[in-house]
Amino acid sequence: MPVRIVLADDHRMVREGLRDLLERRTDLQVVGEAADGETAARLARELRPDIVILDVSMPRLNGIEATRRIVAECPTVKVLALSM
DSSP states (O other), rough: OEEEEEEEOHHHHHHHHHHHHHTTTEEEEEEEEESSSHHHHHHHHHHHEEEEEEEESOOOSSSSHHHHHHHHHHHOEEEEEEEO
């Protein structure tokens, strides 16, 4: 069973690049994408991925606050934060 991942970054090209790299592996599956922190937190609640990879700086809800929500609402979901 593949590791299920949600990608969250406000730059579409970054999300596309990460998705392309991750999906080259058969043991990883991108199940959702978000362009802001609010959507990332909602997708984590709805999809219950294994991992959320998110940018620290995003609109509507920054990555730090999104991480707080995700960890509080979905304690089994791991969060990996990226920063430029």
